[in-house]
Amino acid sequence: MMNEPALTIKNLMVRFGEVAVLRGVSASLPSGAVTAFVGPNGAGKTTLFHAISGDLLPDKGIVSLRGKPITGMAPWKVARNGLGKMFQDVRVFDSLTVIDNVLLALHEHEGLSVWASLTGVPMWRRHAPKLLQEAESWLEIVGVERPYDRPAGLLSFGNKKLLALARLMAGKFDVFLLDEPTAGVSPVLVERIAELIRKMANRGITIALIEHNFSFVTNVAEHVYLMREGTIQDWGATEEVLAKDENREILIGL
Amino acid sequence: MENYVLHLLTMIGIYAILAYSMNLVTGFGGLLVFCLAGFYGVGAYTHTLLQVGGAESRLADELLFSAACPFPVALLGAALAGGGAAIAIGVVALRFRGDFFVFATLGFQMMLYTVLYNWNELGRGAFGIYGIPRPVVFGWEINQPWEYVVLVGVVDTMVLPFLFLLYRSPFGLSLKALRDNERAAESLGISAFRQHLSALMVAGAFSGIAGGLYASYVTYIDPTSFGLNESIFIVSLLLLGGSGNIRGPIIGTVVMILLPEALRFVGLPDSFAANLREIIYGFALILLMYWRPRGLAGDFSLR
Numbered sequence: 001m002m003n004e005p006a007l008t009i010k011n012l013m014v015r016f017g018e019v020a021v022l023r024g025v026s027a028s029l030p031s032g033a034v035t036a037f038v039g040p041n042g043a044g045k046t047t048l049f050h051a052i053s054g055d056l057l058p059d060k061g062i063v064s065l066r067g068k069p070i071t072g073m074a075p076w077k078v079a080r081n082g083l084g085k086m087f088q089d090v091r092v093f094d095s096l097t098v099i100d101n102v103l104l105a106l107h108e109h110e111g112l113s114v115w116a117s118l119t120g121v122p123m124w125r126r127h128a129p130k131l132l133q134e135a136e137s138w139l140e141i142v143g144v145e146r147p148y149d150r151p152a153g154l155l156s157f158g159n160k161k162l163l164a165l166a167r168l169m170a171g172k173f174d175v176f177l178l179d180e181p182t183a184g185v186s187p188v189l190v191e192r193i194a195e196l197i198r199k200m201a202n203r204g205i206t207i208a209l210i211e212h213n214f215s216f217v218t219n220v221a222e223h224v225y226l227m228r229e230g231t232i233q234d235w236g237a238t239e240e241v242l243a244k245d246e247n248r249e250i251l252i253g254l
Numbered sequence: 255m256e257n258y259v260l261h262l263l264t265m266i267g268i269y270a271i272l273a274y275s276m277n278l279v280t281g282f283g284g285l286l287v288f289c290l291a292g293f294y295g296v297g298a299y300t301h302t303l304l305q306v307g308g309a310e311s312r313l314a315d316e317l318l319f320s321a322a323c324p325f326p327v328a329l330l331g332a333a334l335a336g337g338g339a340a341i342a343i344g345v346v347a348l349r350f351r352g353d354f355f356v357f358a359t360l361g362f363q364m365m366l367y368t369v370l371y372n373w374n375e376l377g378r379g380a381f382g383i384y385g386i387p388r389p390v391v392f393g394w395e396i397n398q399p400w401e402y403v404v405l406v407g408v409v410d411t412m413v414l415p416f417l418f419l420l421y422r423s424p425f426g427l428s429l430k431a432l433r434d435n436e437r438a439a440e441s442l443g444i445s446a447f448r449q450h451l452s453a454l455m456v457a458g459a460f461s462g463i464a465g466g467l468y469a470s471y472v473t474y475i476d477p478t479s480f481g482l483n484e485s486i487f488i489v490s491l492l493l494l495g496g497s498g499n500i501r502g503p504i505i506g507t508v509v510m511i512l513l514p515e516a517l518r519f520v521g522l523p524d525s526f527a528a529n530l531r532e533i534i535y536g537f538a539l540i541l542l543m544y545w546r547p548r549g550l551a552g553d554f555s556l557r
Contacts, residue, residue, distance in 0.1 A: 055437065079443035091438035093431045095498075104431050107424045109443050114452040117423035118416065124424055171442055 006031040006175050006206035007052070007083070012061030014044075014051050021047045022058070023230040029175065034197060034207045036217045036238070038251060039227035045210045046088060048227070049177045053085045054078040065175065080109055084173030088180050088210075090160045092167070094153030098144060101152050101163055102135035105171035135170060142166040143192055158189045165196060176200065178209040182216055194220050214242060214251070226250065260399035264471060266511050267406035271464040273491045273503035274417045275457035280489070281497025282426055283453045284433025288485045289343060289359040292366035293458040295480025296339040297332035297465025299370065299377050302475055304328035305387050313383065318375045325389040329409075329466040336462020337455045339366070344454040348447055363485050370477035382476025389470045402471055413463060418500060420456065429453055430498075494542055496549025505550050513538065 005028035014022040021044045029035050037045045050056035052063050054075040063071045070078050079085075093101050110116055111124065139148055144162045145155065152163055161181065168176055181197070182190045190213065197220050201207055211217050217224065217238060224241040226234040228250055234241050241247055272294060279285050305328045306313050307320030314320050323331065347358035372379055389396045389405060396405050420426050428449050431439040436446050469475050487510070495506020514535055522530050542550070 053441065055441075074445070075437065075440040076443050076445045079441055085441045087438065087441070091435045091441075093434040093438065095434050096427070096430055100427060100430075104424075104427050104439075104444075105442050107427075112424050112428045112444060112449070114420065114425050114456060117420060117425035121419060121423070167442070 004031055005029055006066060007208070008062075008064050009048075009052065010062045010064075012048065012051055012063065013059045014047055014056060015059050021230050022051065022061075024061070025227070025230070025232055027225050027232060027235070029206050029208050030223065031206050032201060032204045033223060034201050034209065034221045035223040035225065036221035037208065037210045037225050037227060038212070038214075038217060039233070040250065042229075043227040044230040045227055046179055049085070049179055049208075049210065052078075053083060053177060079171075079173070082172075082174045083177065084168045084171050084175070085177045086164050086168055086179060086181060088183070090157070090164050092152045092155070092160045092163050095151055097149050098139065098152050098155065098163060099132065099135050099148040101167050102138050102170045103131055105167045106131050106135055138166045138170045139163075142169065142196060158185045161185055161193070162189070165193065169196075169200065174204070175206045176208070178207065180210050180212070182211065182213050190216060218242065257399045260403050262511060262515060264399070264402045264406050266507055267403070267410050268464050268467050268471070269488075269491060269507045269511060270410060270504055271413060271460055271467075272488050273495065273507045274414055275460040275464075276488055276492045277497050277503045278417060278420060278426075278429070279450075279453045279457045280492055281499070281502070282421060282429040282433065283450055284429075285450060285453070286356045286489070287359045287454070287457070288356060288482070288489065289363035289366065290457065290461050290488045291480045291482070291484035292343075292363045293336040293339050293461040294465040294468070294484070294488075295366060295370060295477065296458075297336040297462025298469040298475050298480065299383075299465075300335035300462065301328045301332040301466030302383050302386050302469045303377070304331045305470070306383060306385065313378075313385070316375075316378065325387075325391055325470065328470075329463055332462040332466035333459040334462070336465065337459030339462075340454040340458020341451065344451045344458075348450050348454075360482070363482050367477055367481045370480065377475075377477075380476065382474055384474045386469050386473040386475065388473065406467055406471075409463065409467060413460060417456070417460065421500065425449070425452070490539060492549070494539065494549055496546075496551040499551065502549055502551045509550070 008028040010026050012022050012025045013020065025048055037048065039045055047056065051058040054070070054073050054077070057072055061071065062069055065081050065083055068081065070081055111120065117124065136148065142162045142165050144166055145159050152160065155163060165181070181193050185193065194216060197207060209221070221238050224235065224238045225232055226241055226247055233250060234244070234247055272290060276287065276290055279287050303317065303320050304323040308314065308322030311320065311322070343362045347355055347362060350358045370377055377383055391405065396402060428439065428444050432444065432446050432449055440446055491506040491510045492503055494510055495504065496502030517534055
């Protein structure tokens with residue numbers, strides 16, 4: 001890990017009442033690399049992602065994005081600082097058209113205010129064709145099924161995942177958190193998602209993902225954190241961590 | 255009869271503003287708001303107080319504040335007051351999520367009504383304010399029913415395009431996204447609080463304008479026109495017509511205003527006609543919700 005980390009987490013703790021879900025997790029995401037978080041169900045992986053993105057307030061610990069502390073920031077502020085997130089349950093905007101889902105991510109945040117929307121009419125009208133084109137090219141890169149002008153709610157689950165990915169890529173984030181990007185997706189799509197993730201990393205985006213599919217993890221991730229019962233059990237280069245017998249035991253229960 | 259038709263047209267013009275304002279917040283933003291009549295009332299009272307004052311006014315001594323502004327200035331004041339009230343209420347109510355937000359708006363609606371009803375120095379409380387001057391717009395004195403239709407029509411064509419523009423703007427898109435999935439929208443850097451507060455502010459300001467128009471049309475206002483019933487009526491305009499687009503609210507407004515009027519002509523016995531009308535009208539709404547849960551022409555249903 002030579003690169004300077006894009007995101008660092010120090011001693012993060014989250015409790016739900018009596019239950020300690022994260023018991024002091026520290027990790028760092030090397031810039032421009034893919035890091036996987038693996039571990040059995042209930043290890044606290046999703047909670048960790050929520051605590052990073054601001055969807056959950058950690059009880060203790062520090063999260064910093066490129067040196068800037070973002071602990072306890074509202075999710076939309078964290079996003080504006082460059083951290084994008086794909087939820088486990090996808091969450092596309094069902095009633096918006098496929099293309100509008102991506103367009104929304106393309107708009108400048110300032111352009112979304114009432115004032116900008118009223119005073120900038122010629123501007124958003126004029127930029128519309130350009131933005132539409134850009135949105136369409138993201139959808140094509142990712143490979144979302146056409147037509148793009150139907151409600152996103154009508155897409156199949158796999159295509160919704162792709163759309164969520166396209167939305168994230170359009171959003172100009174430099175750190176992605178992907179919560180189970182391949183869960184419930186056909187093998188063909190898994191391969192395409194792996195390819196996209198590698199492509200993003202090559203463009204310098206830092207990616208953290210939660211995965212249960214180990215061939216996928218070995219395929220895309222340079223680094224792995226193995227979590228168990230709210231702690232980091234082991235971490236390091238992917239092959240090394242996954243090769244250890246005691247780690248395989250935790251993961252597969254052998 | 256002719257005047258009666260003109261009266262209905264005027265009312266449709268006024269309620270159209272309310273329905274379209276509500277549509278921004280509810281149809282696009284997905285927030286069910288039960289205090290729009292409160293903003294409407296704040297606008298009506300502001301407009302009135304800005305008009306009934308002056309040296310020879312009999313009411314000036316009775317009221318804490320009154321002035322004699324020209325009609326357009328008073329209408330602008332109504333918009334500012336309605337928007338201001340919406341911000342003040344929104345800042346608090348938007349701290350609550352989901353059903354609790356709905357209840358919070360309900361609570362504020364009742365508070366606004368109670369204040370208007372009991373604060374005699376502000377707006378003569380239950381007695382109401384009479385003698386609201388008829389509008390004078392750039393020297394044109396509006397007296398006749400048809401002149402009101404023209405006035406309301408002109409205001410509508412000046413005001414509603416702003417809302418239509420917002421529906422289609424990036425702001426409208428962000429509201430729809432928040433309605434579909436708030437957390438996903440926030441993960442794209444959109445602040446639910448800011449966008450929702452902005453939507454409320456716009457709806458409050460336009461409702462304020464509707465209130466000003468109403469006050470200068472009926473020339474007498476009292477708090478009962480701006481109570482919870484009225485808020486429910488505005489919500490039902492939208493739910494009946496359908497929300498999330500441009501045709502729904504106007505269909506809802508026309509139907510909701512004409513339906514009770516139509517029942518006037520079916521020859522019900524005088525002794526219980528009024529009550530029976532309400533019952534038929536309520537029943538029609540229930541049937542409609544059953545068959546057309548998205549309203550007559552809606553894109554979006556709350557459930």
